Amino acid sequence: xxxxxxxxxxxxxxxxxxxxxxxxxxxxxQDWRLFAPNPQQRNEAVGVRLRTAGExxxxxxxxxxxxxxxxxxxxRGNLAPSHAHQNMLRRAWDGYVNxxxxxxxxxxxxxxxxxxxxxxxxxxxxxxxxxxxxxIVGLQLAGRFTAVPPPSWHHxxxxxxxxxxxxxxxxxxxxxxxxx
Numbered sequence: 001x002x003x004x005x006x007x008x009x010x011x012x013x014x015x016x017x018x019x020x021x022x023x024x025x026x027x028x029x030q031d032w033r034l035f036a037p038n039p040q041q042r043n044e045a046v047g048v049r050l051r052t053a054g055e056x057x058x059x060x061x062x063x064x065x066x067x068x069x070x071x072x073x074x075x076r077g078n079l080a081p082s083h084a085h086q087n088m089l090r091r092a093w094d095g096y097v098n099x100x101x102x103x104x105x106x107x108x109x110x111x112x113x114x115x116x117x118x119x120x121x122x123x124x125x126x127x128x129x130x131x132x133x134x135x136i137v138g139l140q141l142a143g144r145f146t147a148v149p150p151p152s153w154h155h156x157x158x159x160x161x162x163x164x165x166x167x168x169x170x171x172x173x174x175x176x177x178x179x180x
Contacts, residue, residue: 041158043146044068046093048123050131051138051169062131064142067123089126092119093143097165104168120170125180142166 004013005024013020045068052060067089075081095115099108106112119141129136143165147158 041148043148044090044093045144046089047142047144048127049140049142050127050136051140052131052134053137054134059137060134065127067126070126088122092122093141095119096167097143102165116170120172120176121180124172124176129177136172138169138171140167140169 001020001023004016004020007013045066047064047066047068049064050062052062054060071085071089075086092115096119099106099112099115101107108115120139123139123141124136127136127139145163145165147160149158149160150156
């Protein structure tokens with residue numbers, strides 16, 4: 001199957017393309033970017049603010065916390081930083097925004113809910129159950145995106161504006177921390 005997936009187009013691979021891809025893609029998928037990666041074309045920052053509850057039930061909002069900056073600081077100076085740590089938050093954010101409309105309506109059925117849950121759990125794994133001694137009861141995420149200018153010799157023009165996307169508030173329950 002791997003041979004057929006890599007061989008030039010032929011009668012057998014053309015006829016059975018769907019079956020070949022179903023077998024090969026989960027484990028042996030080929031991606032040219034492995035050898036020639038396309039660098040990111042924008043600077044991204046994902047932040048969170050938290051709603052906490054005190055013992056007397058009073059609710060407090062935190063300031064925005066830049067999770068991307070914390071990730072960058074965690075890998076700075078590390079000779080062998082974790083690839084997962086570098087990309088987990090960004091991929092969770094991308095998965096969410098690709099499965100939800102700009103008005104945060106699901107576009108991909110169950111995948112939309114799964115991507116929301118995953119993003120929420122990635123954030124909660126970094127933050128924990130409490131913020132400054134108070135129990136977390138809600139969170140809100142936001143992204144900030146600025147285009148990276150192309151090299152001076154390139155004819156392409158990049159936007160000099162920063163785009164923002166603020167997600168709605170999500171409640172946080174004990175169930176969200178299950179198996180974290």
